[in-house]
Amino acid sequence: MSEGPQVKLRTQWLARHLQGRRADRILTERQDLSATAEQLAGQTVARCYCKGKHIFIEIGPDWVLHNHLLMRGKWRMAKGPFLFIPTQYWLVIESGSSAICNINGQVLEFITHQQAEDITKRLGPDILADPYPREEVIAKLKVQRKPISEAILDQAVIAGIGNVAKSEALFLAEIDPRVPANTVTNDALVRLSDAMRQVMQESLEQGGRWIHRVYQRHREPCHTCSTRIAVIRMPPSKRSTYFCPKCQRKH
Ligand SMILES: [Zn+2]
Missing domain, CATH: 3.20.190.10 (MutM-like, N-terminal)
Structure with a gap:
């Protein structure tokens, strides 16, 4: 994929x-x-x-x-x-x-x-574009009512994010995937945008491979707090999002 x-x-x-x-x-x-x-x-x-x-x-x-x-x-x-x-x-x-x-x-x-x-x-701004379009990414996310995990997957909002980058970036930014995007604070959106860019650049440097911190680690211990990784499927995409219920609460 x-x-x-x-x-x-x-x-x-x-x-x-x-x-x-x-x-x-x-x-x-x-x-x-x-x-x-x-x-x-x-x-x-x-x-x-x-x-x-x-x-x-x-x-x-x-x-x-x-x-x-x-x-x-x-x-x-x-x-x-x-x-x-x-x-x-x-x-x-x-x-x-x-x-x-x-x-x-x-x-x-x-x-x-x-x-x-x-x-x-x-298409929305490309998270890997140079120069890095951080302000544009944040402005796009701020007005979305859908869950933040769905907003970042929407290619008209941000271009390039797929199912792996979605889970990994939300974990790094410590944001609950279920919260509506328009209720996430500006600081948290900055963290999320930087985290998306980070996981995508990481993968670029690894020849397209991903580092799985949470992705496909359902029920395995979180590397930070040992809580078991959870998985949810939010509408409309209903695609799986892996997250740590304890670490991802800062929004
Ligand atoms: Zn954790």
Whole structure:
């Protein structure tokens, strides 16, 4: 599963292998992609970038390949040229003797630059962006009525946070995941924003792996106070949040 750090690492990898290179052929069996893919043969990949969990690959002057990996999507390198492409390969970009392959999508579409801009505009500030958008993150969270654990998972509020970073950051910031975001004090929101940035940067430095302080540690002792780690599922996402009922009370 890909959250902000994994997507950022994958985008850096795509940029290393594609940016400034000619896409000799773009192969796909998908009907919705094939006409544009064919038209783009011989064009140069201008730029690969991401915001939150969304990846954008600019090919030629007019088109952007938009990708969201969700749970199953992957990018891999293979040797080209391909004689045929395996069924789980949604798209292959051949450049020289190498081929950059998208496997299992899961969101993969050709869009215009305007559409790409519309997507990034709808997303909240990227917690990994430089400069660090702390004030913007706090301003966005302050007005949310939903539980703080749900607010930080909402990509329109903050871009890049997934289920692991959510639990870990709330634990580091010592905030109860159930409290409505708009009742959390400013000091606690500053702590939370910094904690989100910290766990995401930690994961980036670890090559995309996470340090599990609470995540998937249900009933195991808290590293700080030995209380058993609890798990809850808050609406609307109902995704599991792991937390320490004793440590996470400062909001
Ligand atoms: Zn504890």
